[in-house]
Amino acid sequence: MSLTGLRQQVLxxxxxLVRRGLVxxxxxxxxxxxxxxxxxxxxxxxxxYEGMTAVNMVITDLEGRVVEGELRPSxxxxxxxxxxxxxxxxxxxxxxxxxxxxxxxxxxLAIPCFGTTHADYFHGSVPVxxxxxxxxxxxxxxxxxxxxxxxxxxxxxxxxVPAALVAGxxxxxxxxxxxxxxxxxLILEAVARMAYYTVGISAHAAPISRELHSKHFLRKHGTNAxxxxxxxx
Amino acid sequence: MSLTGLRQQVLxxxxxLVRRGLVxxxxxxxxxxxxxxxxxxxxxxxxxYEGMTAVNMVITDLEGRVVEGELRPSxxxxxxxxxxxxxxxxxxxxxxxxxxxxxxxxxxLAIPCFGTTHADYFHGSVPVxxxxxxxxxxxxxxxxxxxxxxxxxxxxxxxxVPAALVAGxxxxxxxxxxxxxxxxxLILEAVARMAYYTVGISAHAAPISRELHSKHFLRKHGTNAxxxxxxxx
Amino acid sequence: MSLTGLRQQVLxxxxxLVRRGLVxxxxxxxxxxxxxxxxxxxxxxxxxYEGMTAVNMVITDLEGRVVEGELRPSxxxxxxxxxxxxxxxxxxxxxxxxxxxxxxxxxxLAIPCFGTTHADYFHGSVPVxxxxxxxxxxxxxxxxxxxxxxxxxxxxxxxxVPAALVAGxxxxxxxxxxxxxxxxxLILEAVARMAYYTVGISAHAAPISRELHSKHFLRKHGTNAxxxxxxxx
Amino acid sequence: MSLTGLRQQVLxxxxxLVRRGLVxxxxxxxxxxxxxxxxxxxxxxxxxYEGMTAVNMVITDLEGRVVEGELRPSxxxxxxxxxxxxxxxxxxxxxxxxxxxxxxxxxxLAIPCFGTTHADYFHGSVPVxxxxxxxxxxxxxxxxxxxxxxxxxxxxxxxxVPAALVAGxxxxxxxxxxxxxxxxxLILEAVARMAYYTVGISAHAAPISRELHSKHFLRKHGTNAxxxxxxxx
Numbered sequence: 001m002s003l004t005g006l007r008q009q010v011l012x013x014x015x016x017l018v019r020r021g022l023v024x025x026x027x028x029x030x031x032x033x034x035x036x037x038x039x040x041x042x043x044x045x046x047x048x049y050e051g052m053t054a055v056n057m058v059i060t061d062l063e064g065r066v067v068e069g070e071l072r073p074s075x076x077x078x079x080x081x082x083x084x085x086x087x088x089x090x091x092x093x094x095x096x097x098x099x100x101x102x103x104x105x106x107x108x109l110a111i112p113c114f115g116t117t118h119a120d121y122f123h124g125s126v127p128v129x130x131x132x133x134x135x136x137x138x139x140x141x142x143x144x145x146x147x148x149x150x151x152x153x154x155x156x157x158x159x160x161v162p163a164a165l166v167a168g169x170x171x172x173x174x175x176x177x178x179x180x181x182x183x184x185x186l187i188l189e190a191v192a193r194m195a196y197y198t199v200g201i202s203a204h205a206a207p208i209s210r211e212l213h214s215k216h217f218l219r220k221h222g223t224n225a226x227x228x229x230x231x232x233x
Numbered sequence: 234m235s236l237t238g239l240r241q242q243v244l245x246x247x248x249x250l251v252r253r254g255l256v257x258x259x260x261x262x263x264x265x266x267x268x269x270x271x272x273x274x275x276x277x278x279x280x281x282y283e284g285m286t287a288v289n290m291v292i293t294d295l296e297g298r299v300v301e302g303e304l305r306p307s308x309x310x311x312x313x314x315x316x317x318x319x320x321x322x323x324x325x326x327x328x329x330x331x332x333x334x335x336x337x338x339x340x341x342l343a344i345p346c347f348g349t350t351h352a353d354y355f356h357g358s359v360p361v362x363x364x365x366x367x368x369x370x371x372x373x374x375x376x377x378x379x380x381x382x383x384x385x386x387x388x389x390x391x392x393x394v395p396a397a398l399v400a401g402x403x404x405x406x407x408x409x410x411x412x413x414x415x416x417x418x419l420i421l422e423a424v425a426r427m428a429y430y431t432v433g434i435s436a437h438a439a440p441i442s443r444e445l446h447s448k449h450f451l452r453k454h455g456t457n458a459x460x461x462x463x464x465x466x
Numbered sequence: 467m468s469l470t471g472l473r474q475q476v477l478x479x480x481x482x483l484v485r486r487g488l489v490x491x492x493x494x495x496x497x498x499x500x501x502x503x504x505x506x507x508x509x510x511x512x513x514x515y516e517g518m519t520a521v522n523m524v525i526t527d528l529e530g531r532v533v534e535g536e537l538r539p540s541x542x543x544x545x546x547x548x549x550x551x552x553x554x555x556x557x558x559x560x561x562x563x564x565x566x567x568x569x570x571x572x573x574x575l576a577i578p579c580f581g582t583t584h585a586d587y588f589h590g591s592v593p594v595x596x597x598x599x600x601x602x603x604x605x606x607x608x609x610x611x612x613x614x615x616x617x618x619x620x621x622x623x624x625x626x627v628p629a630a631l632v633a634g635x636x637x638x639x640x641x642x643x644x645x646x647x648x649x650x651x652l653i654l655e656a657v658a659r660m661a662y663y664t665v666g667i668s669a670h671a672a673p674i675s676r677e678l679h680s681k682h683f684l685r686k687h688g689t690n691a692x693x694x695x696x697x698x699x
Numbered sequence: 700m701s702l703t704g705l706r707q708q709v710l711x712x713x714x715x716l717v718r719r720g721l722v723x724x725x726x727x728x729x730x731x732x733x734x735x736x737x738x739x740x741x742x743x744x745x746x747x748y749e750g751m752t753a754v755n756m757v758i759t760d761l762e763g764r765v766v767e768g769e770l771r772p773s774x775x776x777x778x779x780x781x782x783x784x785x786x787x788x789x790x791x792x793x794x795x796x797x798x799x800x801x802x803x804x805x806x807x808l809a810i811p812c813f814g815t816t817h818a819d820y821f822h823g824s825v826p827v828x829x830x831x832x833x834x835x836x837x838x839x840x841x842x843x844x845x846x847x848x849x850x851x852x853x854x855x856x857x858x859x860v861p862a863a864l865v866a867g868x869x870x871x872x873x874x875x876x877x878x879x880x881x882x883x884x885l886i887l888e889a890v891a892r893m894a895y896y897t898v899g900i901s902a903h904a905a906p907i908s909r910e911l912h913s914k915h916f917l918r919k920h921g922t923n924a925x926x927x928x929x930x931x932x
Contacts (some may be wrong), residue, residue: 448607
C-alpha cells in the first residue's frame with residue numbers, strides 16, 4: 001500500500017471510532033504501518049477530529065522520527081512503535097478510552113470470557129498489565145507502556161488475543177491493518193460492556209468452558225473456519 | 234405466503250433488529266418458515282447488513298440443504314431447524330447478541346418475572362439452558378444448541394414462553410412469523426434490561442405473584458384477552 | 467378547554483413520551499380531563515403511535531363509558547379514573563413502563579430523595595404501593611390498582627408528590643394537565659435513573675436533609691417560589 | 700472581550716451542554732466573567748433552551764445586581780459569584796445535573812482518580828462538599844453553597860482541580876472562560892461515568908499511583924507539557 005493509501009486508511013479508522021461513539025473530543029489514536037517501507041502513519045496529537053484530513057496524519061519511522069507531516073504525532077506513538085517492533089504480524093494499532101474497556105482497565109482486572117461474543121474474537125481473556133513502577137513512569141513512559149503490554153504476550157500469540165488493557169489507563173487493540181485494529185476496538189467495547197453487565201447480575205459468573213471458547217474462536221479463525229462466505233483454507 | 238414474500242419478510246425482520254440497535258456488525262440472524270412447502274429462509278452468514286437484499290436470503294429445506302440462494306446460510310441454521318422441527322406452531326426464529334439478554338445468558342441465570350412488562354409477553358421466567366458438554370460442542374454443535382433449548386420445553390409450551398437463553402451465548406426467540414420473532418427479541422431485551430436494573434437496586438427482588446403474572450399474560454393472550462382493539466375470541 | 471383541544475393535548479402528551487424515549491411499541495398511556503364536562507380523553511388500547519391522530523383519542527365519562535371515539539380506550543383507563551375521582555386538583559395522568567422508574571417499582575422500593583433534582587419536583591420520596599392481593603387482581607384489577615395508589619395518599623398531598631410506583635408494574639404520574647403529567651413522567655425517569663446510579667456507588671447512600679428537601683421544593687413551588695421568570699404569588 | 704462577545708460565548712457554552720446531552724429541560728447554567736469590567740453574564744432562570752438568544756443572557760455585577768437584561772438571572776447566581784470572588788484566575792463557571800457526576804454528589808463521595816482520563820484533567824480526586832447545615836440552608840442558601848465549595852480549596856489550587864461536587868446536589872465546574880467551564884463539565888461527566896463502572900466491576904478498585912497521576916496531568920498542563928500541537932512554555 002502506498003503512503004497515500006496508508007494515510008487515508010489511518011484517517012478513516014480514526015473517524016470510524018468517532019462515528020461509533022468510542023472517542024470524546026481528541027481522545028484516542030489509530031495508526032497503521034507499511035512493513036515494506038518501515039513507516040508508520042498516526043493521528044496527530046490533540047487535534048480535533050472535525051476537519052481532519054489524510055494530510056494531517058503524521059508519518060514516522062520505527063524509531064519515532066517524523067518523516068512527513070506538519071504536526072506532532074500522538075503522544076502515545078512510542079507505545080504503538082513498541083507493539084509494531086515486537087508483534088511482527090500486526091499492521092495497525094488502535095488506542096481508545098472507550099468507557100467499558102477503560103473501566104476494566106481502571107479496575108485492573110482482565111476481562112474474563114463470559115460468552116461466545118468474546119470467544120469469537122479473543123482466544124483467551126483480555127489481559128491487563130501490571131501497574132507501571134515509578135521509574136517506568138519517570139522516563140520513557142509511553143515506550144514503557146508498550147513494554148508492559150508486550151510482557152503479557154511472552155507466552156501468548158498476539159494474533160489470538162488482539163488487545164490488552166493498560167492498568168489505570170485503557171485498551172490498546174491491534175489487527176492486520178488500521179481498519180482491523182479499529183474493528184477490534186469496537187468489538188472489545190461491546191464485549192467489555194456485556195462482561196460488566198454479567199458481573200452485575202452475578203458476582204460469581206464463571207467463564208465459558210475451554211471447549212466452547214475454542215469452538216467459537218476456531219469457527220471464525222484458522223484453517224477450519226466455517227463462519228462467513230469465504231473459505232479461509 | 235410465497236417464497237418471495239417469505240424472503241422479503243425475513244429480510245425486513247433482520248433489518249428491524251439493526252434499526253432498533255440490537256445487532257452490531259454481522260451479529261444476529263432471523264429466519265422464517267413456509268410450513269406448507271417445508272422451506273426456511275434465513276440470513277446469509279457473516280454478510281454486512283448494509284446493502285443486503287431479499288435475494289441474499291438463503292432458502293433451505295428442514296435438513297439444512299440449500300435449495301435457493303448464492304450464499305452460505307447463517308452458521309446457526311441447525312439451531313433454527315431444531316426449533317422448527319420441535320415446535321410445530323412457530324413460524325419464525327430470531328437470534329441476537331443483544332446486550333442485556335446476553336448478559337443474563339452469560340451469567341447463566343433465567344430472567345425472573347419481576348414485573349408486568351415481562352408478564353405481558355412471557356408466561357413464566359425466561360429459562361436458560363445447561364452448559365453444553367464437551368461432546369455436544371465437538372460435533373453438531375449448532376444442532377445440539379437447539380436440542381438444549383428444546384429440553385427446557387419438555388413441560389412448557391413454547392407459545393407461552395417464546396424465548397430461551399443459551400448459557401454463555403445469548404437469546405433465541407420465536408413467534409408466529411419472522412416479524413413476530415424479531416418483535417419478541419426486542420421485547421426480551423427491554424425486559425432483560427429492566428430485570429438487570431431491578432437486581433441492581435435490590436439483590437433480594439422477588440418475582441411478582443402467580444396471580445398478577447397470569448392476569449397480565451391472559452389480558453393480552455388467549456380467549457379472554459381484552460388488551461388492544463381486536464377481539465381474539 | 468374544548469374537547470377538541472383536550473384530544474389534541476392528550477395526543478401531544480402521548481407523543482412527547484415517544485419522542486423522549488420513554489415508551490416502546492404501544493406501551494404507556496396519557497389522559498386528560500375536562501372537569502367542567504366530566505369527560506376524560508385517553509389513548510386507545512394497543513394502537514401504534516405512528517400515524518395516531520387526535521381523533522383516535524377516546525372520550526369517556528368518569529365511569530369509563532365511551533362517549534366519543536371508534537376505538538377501545540387504554541385498558542388502564544379505570545386506574546386513571548380512580549385517580550381523577552380521588553385527586554380533585556389533577557388534570558392529567560401519565561403511565562409508562564420507563565426503564566428506571568419501572569425498575570424501582572419492580573424492586574418494590576420507594577425512590578428516596580437523594581438530591582435536589584428530586585426535591586425540585588417531589589416533596590417526599592416517590593412511594594410504592596403494596597402488592598395487590600389475589601382477589602384485587604381477580605376482578606376490577608385496573609380499578610384496584612388505582613385504589614392501591616390512592617391509599618398511599620391518605621396522609622399525603624398528591625400535588626406535593628405527583629407520582630407513585632405500582633409494585634411489580636411501573637409508575638403513574640399526574641399534573642394539572644396531560645402535558646404536566648407527561649412532564650412529571652420524564653422528570654421521574656431522570657430522578658429514578660440517578661437514584662439507581664447513587665445506590666450503585668454507595669449502598670449506604672442517605673437521603674438529603676429535610677431542610678434541603680423543603681428548600682428546593684419551595685424554591686420552585688408555592689407562594690414564596692423564586693425559581694424561573696414568573697412570580698407565583 | 701466585549702459584553703456582546705461575553706453574552707454570545709455564555710450562550711454558546713450553555714447550548715453546548717444541551718447538544719452533548721448534559722441537561723434536561725431548563726436544568727443547568729453556565730456563566731462567564733469580564734474581569735476588567737467586573738461584570739458576569741449568566742443564563743436566565745427557568746427559561747427553555749430552545750429559542751434562547753444572546754440577548755437573553757443576564758448581566759450582573761459581582762454583588763448580583765442586574766445591570767442589563769430583561770429576565771431574572773439563574774437562581775444559582777450567588778454560587779457562581781462566590782466562586783468568581785474567591786478564585787481570581789477563573790473566567791467561567793458551569794453547573795449541571797449531569798447524571799453520573801450528580802450520582803457521585805448524591806452518594807456524597809469524592810470521585811477517586813481511577814485512571815489517566817481523570818488524571819489528564821484533575822490533579823487530585825474531585826472533592827465533595829460537606830452537607831449544608833440547616834442555618835446555611837435557611838438563608839443565603841445559594842451563596843452558602845459557593846462557600847462550601849471554596850472551603851474545599853483552602854489548601855488546593857482550583858486550577859489543578861477545576862470542579863467540585865455539592866453533596867446531594869450536583870457538580871460545579873470552572874475554567875478560564877465559559878467555554879472552558881462547559882468543557883470541564885463534559886469531561887467530568889465522562890470521568891464520573893467511568894468511575895461508576897469501575898466500582899461496579901470491583902468494589903476494591905484503587906486509585907492510580909501519585910506518579911502516574913502527576914505524569915498525565917503534567918503531560919497536558921504546565922511548563923513541561925508535551926501533549927497537543929502548541930508548546931505551552
